[in-house]
Amino acid sequence: MSLRTILAGTTGLSLVALASTPAFAVTELQWWHAMSGANNEVVDTLAKEFNDSQADYRIVPVFKGTYPETLNAGIAAFRAKQPPAIMQVFDVGTGVMMAAEGAMKPVAEVLEEGGYAFDKSQYLPGIVAYYSKPDGTMLSFPYNSSSPILFFNKDIFEKAGLDVANPPKTWSEVFEAARTIKSSGAAACGYTSTWLTWIHLENFAAWNNVSYGSNENGLAGPNVELALDAPIYVEHFQAIADLAKDGTFRYGGRTSEAKQLFLSGECGILTESSGGLGDIVKAGMNYGIGQLPFVEGEGRPQNTIPGGASLWVFGGLDDAQYKGVAEFFNFLSQTEIQVRLHQQSGYLPVTLAAYEATKASGFYEQNPGRETPITQMMGKAPTENSRGVRLANLPQVRDIANEEFEAMLAGSQDAETALKKLVERGNAAIREAVGSQ
Amino acid sequence: MSRVVFPARVLPYLLLSPQIAITAVFFYWPASQALWQSVLREDPFGLKTTFVGLANFRSVLADPNYLQSARVTVVFSVATALLAMAAALWLASAAERVVRGRGLYRTLLIWPYAVAPAVAGMLWLFMFNPAMGTFAYMLRRAGYNWDPLLDPGQAMTMVVVAAAWKQISYNFLFFVAAMQSIPRSLIEAAAIDGAGSTKRFWTIVLPLIAPTTFFLLVVNTVYAFFDTFGIIHAVTGGGPARATETLVYKVYNDGFVHLSLGSSAAQSVILMAIVILLTAIQFRFVERRVHYG
Numbered sequence: 001m002s003l004r005t006i007l008a009g010t011t012g013l014s015l016v017a018l019a020s021t022p023a024f025a026v027t028e029l030q031w032w033h034a035m036s037g038a039n040n041e042v043v044d045t046l047a048k049e050f051n052d053s054q055a056d057y058r059i060v061p062v063f064k065g066t067y068p069e070t071l072n073a074g075i076a077a078f079r080a081k082q083p084p085a086i087m088q089v090f091d092v093g094t095g096v097m098m099a100a101e102g103a104m105k106p107v108a109e110v111l112e113e114g115g116y117a118f119d120k121s122q123y124l125p126g127i128v129a130y131y132s133k134p135d136g137t138m139l140s141f142p143y144n145s146s147s148p149i150l151f152f153n154k155d156i157f158e159k160a161g162l163d164v165a166n167p168p169k170t171w172s173e174v175f176e177a178a179r180t181i182k183s184s185g186a187a188a189c190g191y192t193s194t195w196l197t198w199i200h201l202e203n204f205a206a207w208n209n210v211s212y213g214s215n216e217n218g219l220a221g222p223n224v225e226l227a228l229d230a231p232i233y234v235e236h237f238q239a240i241a242d243l244a245k246d247g248t249f250r251y252g253g254r255t256s257e258a259k260q261l262f263l264s265g266e267c268g269i270l271t272e273s274s275g276g277l278g279d280i281v282k283a284g285m286n287y288g289i290g291q292l293p294f295v296e297g298e299g300r301p302q303n304t305i306p307g308g309a310s311l312w313v314f315g316g317l318d319d320a321q322y323k324g325v326a327e328f329f330n331f332l333s334q335t336e337i338q339v340r341l342h343q344q345s346g347y348l349p350v351t352l353a354a355y356e357a358t359k360a361s362g363f364y365e366q367n368p369g370r371e372t373p374i375t376q377m378m379g380k381a382p383t384e385n386s387r388g389v390r391l392a393n394l395p396q397v398r399d400i401a402n403e404e405f406e407a408m409l410a411g412s413q414d415a416e417t418a419l420k421k422l423v424e425r426g427n428a429a430i431r432e433a434v435g436s437q
Numbered sequence: 438m439s440r441v442v443f444p445a446r447v448l449p450y451l452l453l454s455p456q457i458a459i460t461a462v463f464f465y466w467p468a469s470q471a472l473w474q475s476v477l478r479e480d481p482f483g484l485k486t487t488f489v490g491l492a493n494f495r496s497v498l499a500d501p502n503y504l505q506s507a508r509v510t511v512v513f514s515v516a517t518a519l520l521a522m523a524a525a526l527w528l529a530s531a532a533e534r535v536v537r538g539r540g541l542y543r544t545l546l547i548w549p550y551a552v553a554p555a556v557a558g559m560l561w562l563f564m565f566n567p568a569m570g571t572f573a574y575m576l577r578r579a580g581y582n583w584d585p586l587l588d589p590g591q592a593m594t595m596v597v598v599a600a601a602w603k604q605i606s607y608n609f610l611f612f613v614a615a616m617q618s619i620p621r622s623l624i625e626a627a628a629i630d631g632a633g634s635t636k637r638f639w640t641i642v643l644p645l646i647a648p649t650t651f652f653l654l655v656v657n658t659v660y661a662f663f664d665t666f667g668i669i670h671a672v673t674g675g676g677p678a679r680a681t682e683t684l685v686y687k688v689y690n691d692g693f694v695h696l697s698l699g700s701s702a703a704q705s706v707i708l709m710a711i712v713i714l715l716t717a718i719q720f721r722f723v724e725r726r727v728h729y730g
Contacts, residue, residue, distance in 0.1 A: 072693055079483045096696065100482040251587055252568055254676070260568040396695040406677035410587040433697075 030084035114326020167290035289369030474702030525608030558671025589680030
């Protein structure tokens with residue numbers, strides 16, 4: 001291992017400057033990521049396999065902390081004119097990245113210049129659409145994608161006299177089942193959910209085919225007026241607020257904290273990312289999987305939008321580096337790599353070939369429920385409401401939503417007030433963010 | 438104290454230079470950067486920068502969330518300082534009365550000061566987090582609706598207690614030292630005159646340690662203002678609904694989470710002004726009246 005590689009881990013920022021001077025025949029490519037624990041091992045394995053497979057390029061993965069920390073590190077490195085080659089950015093950071101035109105190089109271009117015909121039809125449409133510009137150019141490479149699904153505790157369902165073979169499909173059925181669980185004493189709480197914003201706003205809009213905001217939820221342009229105070233949202237959140245009053249619904253926190261309430265047997269039903277499967281399997285509980293609930297209505301459910309993260313390529317690198325990145329992305333989209341990633345980690349496969357191969361291998365028959373997140377996203381061609389949500393400051397709008405939800409669940413305001421305030425404050429924040437660009 | 442004069446002209450500057458270098462790198466440079474950022478409006482990547490004068494300050498000061506955050510900071514600081522000082526004073530006067538093993542008690546009471554703020558935060562989080570905390574389960578089983586994730590009052594209580602707990606040791610140390618410096622003869626004379634221990638505490642001990650108390654008040658306020666980020670970050674993350682978002686936490690949130698750099702810089706400049714003011718108060722009114730040792 002060269003001194004450069006060793007130092008790269010500790011002082012990544014100052015060293016990338018050296019990377020442009022070709023002191024070695026091997027072109028080094030830094031990959032900043034936010035994957036910890038088991039997922040970090042996957043990243044390291046992938047980098048090692050790629051490095052062993054050829055002699056011209058070296059991928060150097062560097063763990064940069066949580067998703068927001070990684071994004072901030074990348075931004076700081078760009079401002080210091082020493083960016084890495086590849087950076088992993090979480091879904092809600094997509095808008096931030098897209099607004100920074102010129103700082104990034106579209107992945108489609110990188111692949112084409114690297115000599116790989118970029119064929120969009122090989123990739124899962126829902127995922128590609130989310131990471132593409134309105135004109136269809138794919139901007140970033142989907143690395144880990146997930147979609148929200150419903151988990152239920154079979155033991156609690158049986159105790160409450162609910163049908164284990166038929167998990168609730170609509171939101172009103174979920175709320176009814178939650179009340180049954182609570183009133184029968186099968187568990188202290190009926191229903192809880194991680195990520196209220198991602199699941200109950202962004203995916204809720206797509207899945208029920210209702211608008212999140214103007215300008216095709218921001219995909220057609222940055223000036224967005226939020227539509228989150230429409231009656232369908234008010235009714236949905238009022239139902240949750242009512243359930244929260246007697247503890248039938250329990251709030252866990254803004255991100256994935258609520259999973260703990262499900263794992264401990266405190267709550268009987270959970271809506272969570274499909275990526276949360278690992279922990280639930282590890283806990284050894286008797287669980288079942290259902291698709292994300294929807295609101296009864298014509299043509300519903302529509303399709304869900306992906307969460308997770310994608311890989312972005314910085315602008316201003318030299319040709320050899322872009323060639324290397326193209327090689328690496330081509331390596332990542334190989335069917336056997338994608339099949340392994342999908343089956344081991346619970347992330348969605350990125351290419352159709354990997355999905356077909358997993359299907360053919362009988363994996364979904366042996367692991368019922370594992371196909372649900374894919375069929376949810378792929379089932380229908382996306383509409384203008386369901387291609388995703390893109391705001392220049394989605395993290396901030398999510399925080400505003402979380403604040404209003406917390407005040408609502410604490411009983412200090414009703415759902416209508418909470419959503420009205422969310423729209424008002426969110427619109428102001430969006431105007432501010434768009435104005436500063 | 439006699440004045441020591443160095444004969445050389447260069448040596449004193451040489452001796453000072455490490456300290457000046459550190460101050461320049463870790464204070465003057467970032468502070469000037471913050472001042473410059475605070476008059477700019479910029480996208481996160483720094484692709485487009487506009488000079489906006491004092492517009493960032495105007496929007497910060499007109500933002501109801503900023504004023505709310507200022508209120509939160511005042512409530513949090515006053516509560517933390519009072520709790521940390523009252524508990525430390527009580528412990529110090531109790532430790533004074535212990536005859537055997539006084540040193541052991543003191544050492545044990547000073548220990549928590551060595552715990553890092555983030556660790557202290559995690560400690561309290563593990564005990565009282567509604568999803569996994571042991572005490573949270575006990576409280577709920579006892580019929581108390583403990584939910585600091587949603588209840589602003591409970592969340593505030595939790596961070597105040599955690600922050601105060603961390604500071605008690607420091608205050609304890611100063612109170613013990615102050616009490617030891619009170620001449621025994623005064624207390625004995627009062628005792629002979631028939632004053633009980635409570636009476637002695639209120640009429641003799643408390644007035645005589647007043648300078649220390651005032652000093653600690655300033656130090657504790659500064660601590661609650663600026664050194665509690667780690668605790669708040671670990672315990673509540675500023676929530677629920679901004680109920681525990683102090684001014685310092687808001688700088689972090691707006692700058693590093695929401696990437697609104699101009700506003701965040703303007704807020705840190707305002708904070709800098711507050712620190713300068715508090716330090717001036719401390720030097721002007723406190724340093725002169727406190728006698729160490």
